[in-house]
Amino acid sequence: MNQRVQAKKRKSAPPAAGEVTTGPIYRSHKVYRPVEFQGVTLQIPARRIELTNDTTFDVYDTSGIYTHENPELDLAAGLEKVRDTWPRHAPVPASEEHPELRVQTQLAWARAGVITPEMVFCAEREGFTPEEVRAEVAAGRAVICANHNHPEIEPMIIGRKFAVKINANMGNSAVTSSIAEEVEKMVWATRWGADTIMDLSTGNDIHETREWILRNSPVPVGTVPIYQALEKVNGDPTKLTWEIYRDTIIEQCEQGVDYMTVHAGVLLRYVPLAANRVTGIVSRGGSIMAAWCLHRHQESFLYTNFVELCDILAKYDVTFSLGDGLRPGSIADANDAAQLAELETLGELTLIARSRGCQVMIEGPGHVPMHKIAVNVEWEEKWCHDAPFYTLGPLATDIAPGYDHITSAIGAAIIGQAGTAMLCYVTPKEHLGLPNRDDVKTGVITYKIAAHAADLGKGHPRAQERDDELSKARFEFRWHDQFALALDPDTALEFHDETLPAEPAKTAHFCSMCGPKFCSMRISQDVRDYAAANGLDTVAAIEAGMREKSAEFQAGGDRVYLPLTTK
């Protein structure tokens, strides 16, 4: 698998078998801004879009070196272990309650007032100050998922104050797919903007698949360790034990997994609350734990060994993603007793984990109708002590299998605007099959849309810059710039080519909607010219002019017509 792959000059073409997709995105190149910190130089990545008006526009970028021109790749060796060269602060107390536990986690450091290279990196990447990042991490309102044993990643931050992030799931299952495909899916997903990826493999070669993904991923990697534990007991949940699970966790921590979904909130007494649901328990992890609890009629080993689990994760600074094993799987089951009972328990566990120095985020639904979405964030923040919320969609309706990237993007945008920090993507194959390469891209782009809509909706200070840049390009018929600024330039270009394929159409001052004879944008320009010719060359002047005209008009009766009725 050791290879050099040619950069694609224009379109993101599929790679040959065993290769991964590389090369710059349309009219862009990867740039790094050096930031000095405690004797090392942090290289802050961005994608620089080259515009036809001789300016550039930088956008947040998650693609690592894969979007370099002719990157030096060695998939077997993995990416450079950059974070190993960064200074690491000595252990500090996990928390005020546990000064005796001295750990090395972003949470513990943040609480101790220590600014880490990871905090600086995240801050510079998003346009915040390192102190703002530290304060959010210290409060538990944000997490930096960065296992000490995963030095290859470019750190990023998940929290409601920051840009909404998205996760892309991948992983082979018992039914289909290969390791090479999974690595390419990771590269492909991060190319289009996945901020983290989760490896949800359930079949054979779980360890090896994960190793390949971890060593080559520029973004944090999450897992659901119970899936691998279940493989070790041949798929029989009742055979699971704390020891098997613990060994699996340690194995994955050692490998470098950055965050782990742990369904420790599925309590025995909550399980029957799901019995009369329309769709029962739909979380794989949740149903495994429910089966175990029912079979043994006792609380799960995740719950009864939670402190030990915390102490393992704290050692590596692996972030908890407390799983919603009882999330609703249908509109009918949204916000029900089972879901809420578990959420309250996740709040308890959050405090325990933090007291041991662990970073925590909380997973959320699932399937929720629009009017019941925002309250999920309220409950989560209140009961789970402002831990970052990480939701799967939610799907705003059940009736569109084949389009659940869309049903869920509606819910995701709304829950993101309400404060959710990270959105787990849903692909068009949800409920029907396993996502292929195209589905992964569709899922990622759809979730970039939802996240960006949420950033605009929640007033992220820099979110609108890109909208404005693209809309200006559109208004000025800079077609290539419109494509380049798009979340998916290849598709935008391809769609334009379908109707107007020739290169002159890419600089034409019209589009296929109105044709060359008539153009609303051209008339808009006439309006602008008219305003300028009348001395109305600024908004202020226009408004002044209008006030005058308006006064005249009002004096003349205010209307061309007097309404014939006032009803």
Added chain:
Amino acid sequence: MNQRVQAKKRKSAPPAAGEVTTGPIYRSHKVYRPVEFQGVTLQIPARRIELTNDTTFDVYDTSGIYTHENPELDLAAGLEKVRDTWPRHAPVPASEEHPELRVQTQLAWARAGVITPEMVFCAEREGFTPEEVRAEVAAGRAVICANHNHPEIEPMIIGRKFAVKINANMGNSAVTSSIAEEVEKMVWATRWGADTIMDLSTGNDIHETREWILRNSPVPVGTVPIYQALEKVNGDPTKLTWEIYRDTIIEQCEQGVDYMTVHAGVLLRYVPLAANRVTGIVSRGGSIMAAWCLHRHQESFLYTNFVELCDILAKYDVTFSLGDGLRPGSIADANDAAQLAELETLGELTLIARSRGCQVMIEGPGHVPMHKIAVNVEWEEKWCHDAPFYTLGPLATDIAPGYDHITSAIGAAIIGQAGTAMLCYVTPKEHLGLPNRDDVKTGVITYKIAAHAADLGKGHPRAQERDDELSKARFEFRWHDQFALALDPDTALEFHDETLPAEPAKTAHFCSMCGPKFCSMRISQDVRDYAAANGLDTVAAIEAGMREKSAEFQAGGDRVYLPLTTK
């Protein structure tokens, strides 16, 4: 073009050239429920889905006879003129203010207390009473778009109390497409659920294209007459006159157009308000009128002749769709002075139109970030006297050309939940090119999702029935039923086939996500069995049982762990 086309048994395959798509949708057949009214029998249409558990589920259907098994089609002659056989009440006063104007419109009849066959049809179709429909129409909160000269349609109602409707735009332009394609697009769009279609042709053969569409459409048809008027003056807006426009309107009224977009709210003094926008004026109609106003430095002929215009439309009961010529074309321009000024004027015009007996709806944006969406509905209802709102999207971000069906579905769902009565679809080609057949379908299905999510979100009494039916099928692994209940059965089936193509997989009690070895749904069934075995066979029993267990548990300390911190 006179032909008989074979029904497709399973998938909706594309028709041969010059043909249209016919045949039942997957595992469904068209049914008509007879309702007697004043000596005639109204045939209320629905699509009946046949489920594998020997039950059926009826859904609202807009596809006319095209989804019959082997429909008798004669595209040249058009559909049967059913409404010509219905009783029509005598003219009544247009309004209290104008008792001298005696018209035949749904509004005038509704105000006079007359229940029309159209009202009964709409009511029976959606599960309301005829009186509820009459009251909403009388108040101007709902419209029934049904030109007397368009007897082929199955009437439907647009209003915030009813299910959210969707419109699909089509029409050839100067650049591309043929008449046959446009008729097929109409059939194709209504097959998947378009409640109305708009013919936005701007090129040659406008009249003939429209005639073919009107005579064969089972749904109301809207137009923007200024486009045809502009063709008559060779595309020069400054050459437009009231007389040319009036003649165009009469021509279209005579043909049977059911609603018309009229940009009468673009006043001269508002035009400069758009001059310094990021994207100026993006509405074609708006920019035509702006150009005219600027050129002549006078108010538009639409505004100065509005009463005469009303009296023409009232004669045919053509509904006004008062156009938002100054709608925002970018996030930056959302909710600005130009948009709001025009909306206030549309409110004035609404009262004038109603006083002449005309039905009115109001068109809305466009591009709006999430946090600025809902207030658009508030303003519209307040200033436009509760006229039904009909919006284009809005797009919740500008940065995803190629995916604007999704950026706008987010906005559409939100504005629908807030009270918007009809959503104009946006296809993936928006801003880039003209939609082809696949794009039309994608746009329609995406907007059915947004409309349905909105219906759930606003609490439409029957909306959740279909979600529940589909989710039950999903939980019970009735794969064929899950496909059949989906908005797009063909795509759901195709996606399932990709991973698990064999027929046994369609009855298998597992799916490709977890594989056969482990299945969360199966474990859910175990939970249900467990609950039943313990006498917890109803929710009440479960809750009682849980209360008991919970009490024991609380007596025992309420937690396995006491939190180690209360912070």
